[in-house]
Amino acid sequence: MKRSILHMLDPMPNNSPFDINMALDAGFDVLMPYNNVKLESVHGLTQDAIFSRSSAGIKRTGLFIGGRNLGLAIDMFNAAKQAMVPPFAISVFADPSGAFTTAAALVACVERELRDKHGKELAGCKAVVFGGTGPVGVATGIIASLAGADTTIVDHLYLDTAVDMAAQYNRRFGCTLKAAVASFDKDKIELLKDVDVIFCTAKAGIQVLNATILKEVTQLKVAGDVNAVPPAGIEGIERGDVGTPLIHATHCKAVGVGALAVGNVKYQVQHALLASMLETEKPIYLDFRDAFVKAQELLK
Amino acid sequence: MEKPFILHMLTTAKNLSPFDVNMAMDAGWVSAIPYTNIEASEVEGLVQDAIFSRSSKNLKRTSIFIGGRDTKQAMDMLKIAKRSMIPPFEVSVFADPSGAFTTAAGMVAAVERELIQKFSTTLEGKNILVLAGTGPVGQAAAVIAAKAGANVRIIGRQLEKAQYTADLCNAEFGEGKTNILAGVDTDKVEHIKTADIVFATGAAGIELLSAELIASAPQLKVAADVNAVPPAGISGIDAMSNGSPIIGSISGAVGIGALAIGNVKYQAQNLLLKRMINCEKPVYLHFEHAFEVAREYIKSTQVKSFS
Numbered sequence: 001m002k003r004s005i006l007h008m009l010d011p012m013p014n015n016s017p018f019d020i021n022m023a024l025d026a027g028f029d030v031l032m033p034y035n036n037v038k039l040e041s042v043h044g045l046t047q048d049a050i051f052s053r054s055s056a057g058i059k060r061t062g063l064f065i066g067g068r069n070l071g072l073a074i075d076m077f078n079a080a081k082q083a084m085v086p087p088f089a090i091s092v093f094a095d096p097s098g099a100f101t102t103a104a105a106l107v108a109c110v111e112r113e114l115r116d117k118h119g120k121e122l123a124g125c126k127a128v129v130f131g132g133t134g135p136v137g138v139a140t141g142i143i144a145s146l147a148g149a150d151t152t153i154v155d156h157l158y159l160d161t162a163v164d165m166a167a168q169y170n171r172r173f174g175c176t177l178k179a180a181v182a183s184f185d186k187d188k189i190e191l192l193k194d195v196d197v198i199f200c201t202a203k204a205g206i207q208v209l210n211a212t213i214l215k216e217v218t219q220l221k222v223a224g225d226v227n228a229v230p231p232a233g234i235e236g237i238e239r240g241d242v243g244t245p246l247i248h249a250t251h252c253k254a255v256g257v258g259a260l261a262v263g264n265v266k267y268q269v270q271h272a273l274l275a276s277m278l279e280t281e282k283p284i285y286l287d288f289r290d291a292f293v294k295a296q297e298l299l300k
Numbered sequence: 301m302e303k304p305f306i307l308h309m310l311t312t313a314k315n316l317s318p319f320d321v322n323m324a325m326d327a328g329w330v331s332a333i334p335y336t337n338i339e340a341s342e343v344e345g346l347v348q349d350a351i352f353s354r355s356s357k358n359l360k361r362t363s364i365f366i367g368g369r370d371t372k373q374a375m376d377m378l379k380i381a382k383r384s385m386i387p388p389f390e391v392s393v394f395a396d397p398s399g400a401f402t403t404a405a406g407m408v409a410a411v412e413r414e415l416i417q418k419f420s421t422t423l424e425g426k427n428i429l430v431l432a433g434t435g436p437v438g439q440a441a442a443v444i445a446a447k448a449g450a451n452v453r454i455i456g457r458q459l460e461k462a463q464y465t466a467d468l469c470n471a472e473f474g475e476g477k478t479n480i481l482a483g484v485d486t487d488k489v490e491h492i493k494t495a496d497i498v499f500a501t502g503a504a505g506i507e508l509l510s511a512e513l514i515a516s517a518p519q520l521k522v523a524a525d526v527n528a529v530p531p532a533g534i535s536g537i538d539a540m541s542n543g544s545p546i547i548g549s550i551s552g553a554v555g556i557g558a559l560a561i562g563n564v565k566y567q568a569q570n571l572l573l574k575r576m577i578n579c580e581k582p583v584y585l586h587f588e589h590a591f592e593v594a595r596e597y598i599k600s601t602q603v604k605s606f607s
Contacts, residue, residue: 014335014342017308017350021362024304024331025354031331204348228352229386263352 003029004060004278007049009037009076011067018098019066022267026274028062042076046083050090058090062277065094070138071168072096074287081285091277093286095270096135102226103139103201104291105266107147109257110197110224112299113243117255118221123148125221126195130154130182130209130233131202133161136226138169140199143292145175149197152178156202189216198223200233207231214248221254228259269294303358304330305577308350310338310377312368319399320367323566327573329363338368343377347384347391356388363576366395371436372472373397375586382584392576394585396569400436404501405590406565407437407524408444410556411497413598414522414543418554424449426521429483429495431455431509431533432502434465437526440587441499443469446478447588453491459484473587492516498523500533511535511548520546520553528558568594 006028008015015033023031034045046063053061065076073096080092095101107122114120127144131137132153145151155162162179170177182188188209192198196219202208204227214235223246227233234256236248241258272294273286284290307329309316316334324332335346347364354362366377374397381393396402408423415421428445430438433454446452446469454469456462462482469480483491492498492513498520500508504527514520514535523546527533536546537555546555571593572585583589 013337014346015333017333017335017346018353020308020331020333021306021350021353024306025358031333033333035336229348267353 002053002057002060004062005030005032006062006064007032007034007045008064008066009034009042009045011037011069011072011076016066016098019064019095022270023064023274026271027278028274037076039072039075039079042079043083046080047085050084050088055087058088059281060278061090063090063092065092065096067096068135070096070099070135071172074172077285077287084283089283091280091283091285093273093277095291098266098270099135099139100288100291101270101273102136102262102266103143104288104295105269106136106140106199106201106224106226106262107143108292108295108299109242109262109265110199110222111147111296113222113255113257114197117243120196120221121148122197125149125197127151127197127199128154128180128191128195129199129201131156131200133165134201134203137199137201138165139288140201141177142169142173142175143288144197144199145177146173150178151176152180152191154180154182154191156183157181185210185213188213192217192220194219196221198234200225200227202227202233204229205231207233207235209234211235211248214246215250217249217254218251220246220249220252222257223254224257224262226259226262228263232258265295265298268298272298303354303361305361306331306333307363307365308333308335308346309365309367310335310343310346311366312338312370312373317367317399320365320396323569324365324573327570328577329573340373340376340380343380344384347381348386351385351389351391359389359391360580361577363392363394366393366397368397369436371397371400371439372468375472378584378586385582390582392579392582392584394572394576396572396590398436399565399569401440401587401590402569402572402594403437403526403561403565404440404444405568405587405594406563407499407526407556407561408441408448408591409594409598410561410564411499411522411524412448412595413602414554414556418543419521422449426450426496427494428452428497428499429455429488429491430499430501431488432500432506434461435501438499438501439465439469439473441501442466442480443473443478444587444591446474446480450497452478453481453483455483455485455488455491457485488513489516492520493518495519496521498534500525500527502527502533504529505531507531507533507535509534514546514553515548515550517549517553518551520549520551522554522556524556524561526558526561528562532557564594564597567597571597
């Protein structure tokens with residue numbers, strides 16, 4: 001049998017070591033990084049990849065799309081799909097910054113706690129995403145919004161950044177993201193007044209919500225944090241928390257989900273999707289939607 | 301299932317050195333992935349990306365290599381990488397910019413062997429000139445030898461640059477235990493009179509020590525040259541020299557050429573790359589560890605040759 005190859009396309013100067021580890025662990029024999037890849041190069045690279053192996057060989061060939069920009073990753077994903085010439089076609093998986101799988105895991109973990117501890121669904125809940133203009137934040141917002149939550153993405157500096165992002169991704173994916181800015185404690189308290197769900201996807205090592213803010217929230221049901229580098233993004237959440245009561249949110253019965261709990265599901269989702277590229281008979285095309293379905297499946 | 305061994309190879313240059321890639325594969329790493337044009341500010345992000353996608357058991361099968369061409373940059377990146385670990389999520393890191401750490405280690409260890417075997421002495425208290433010593437190999441060799449107790453002087457074409465390099469070595473790599481001095485090329489005639497050891501670490505094809513200078517070195521014991529391309533950096537030492545007498549030396553000095561150094565260098569780099577595969581706890585490796593394993597390797601060959 002021919003060795004399996006994953007061509008890893010990245011618009012950035014380097015690939016993510018996280019994805020490299022994951023791809024090799026999922027069973028790919030050879031990983032080939034392609035850096036500084038431009039959108040207009042994707043068509044040519046894809047066709048180069050499909051035409052040098054027989055139909056048996058191309059089953060053992062996949063394309064991974066990384067980078068840090070969600071919109072660009074989706075454009076590259078679509079360009080790769082359109083470049084296939086059946087039966088010369090290979091599987092493609094987009095997961096820029098691992099954001100699709102991280103966001104999928106985060107939303108699925110929070111959804112489960114919402115169901116288990118509060119008997120609620122995302123639909124009908126009000127959600128806020130801190131760090132909402134970063135790759136994981138936007139993807140989290142899109143998935144939560146498409147799942148029916150009334151979702152606001154929050155930038156910590158500029159309202160315009162959040163507004164532009166929300167408009168762009170609403171247009172792309174038909175979601176209904178709202179935008180907000182919150183730099184100071186009082187902005188955050190105001191924003192969280194009637195919020196049911198908090199997603200914290202801010203930069204590692206940055207505390208976004210402290211105990212003072214958490215004491216003011218009254219409607220909160222579940223908070224999820226993807227920051228694994230201390231201090232936690234939400235004070236009082238431990239990395240391994242799964243549905244653990246949020247100690248500082250004294251005016252509601254909120255529970256928290258920590259970064260390692262999310263990371264564990266993310267890991268399984270990314271692993272499963274990468275592995276499915278090697279197992280599939282027909283080429284598959286995987287993005288955040290498939291990641292979310294897989295994460296929900298894993299948590300059942 | 302055992303996870304495959306992955307070495308994430310970071311370099312500040314626009315490409316990895318194929319030398320290092322071959323070495324990594326031959327040491328047992330299954331996948332060697334390049335990360336190029338890396339700046340120090342990117343190291344923390346890359347490290348944390350690398351450590352969080354494997355369980356702590358499988359992190360033992362994951363490591364980071366730091367290449368590039370600049371000694372201080374590589375050491376800074378090694379420090380940042382070490383600081384970026386979040387135990388138990390941590391991996392081993394090995395810095396060897398331009399292969400300079402292992403080359404320098406190979407050279408100093410080979411010189412030390414000659415001192416012991418031919419002159420029944422050690423590096424302790426010896427006067428060493430590092431000719432064209434402002435580059436990565438010269439810097440690492442100077443620090444390794446100084447830490448072993450030698451009096452080291454880095455010689456450059458410009459005194460200012462040599463002084464800057466000596467200061468850098470003392471401040472950044474010597475941990476306050478070294479007092480490396482500087483000298484200018486035009487004063488070689490003077491310095492050679494008291495030199496016990498010469499390291500020639502210049503660019504290929506430049507003669508740094510002439511036959512006349514060798515003839516005017518009354519206490520020279522060992523001279524080593526990393527240059528493999530003729531003309532040799534030190535007159536009378538060819539690439540194959542491995543302890544052979546230098547013709548024209550009035551003190552019976554012996555020479556070590558580039559291939560002899562390269563052999564020990566190869567072994568040292570191989571051993572450190574393997575150490576990352578075999579260690580139970582993460583290790584952070586640089587020129588000091590390179591010298592350690594170069595010495596071990598030389599010891600092991602001696603045991604073999606005696607038995």
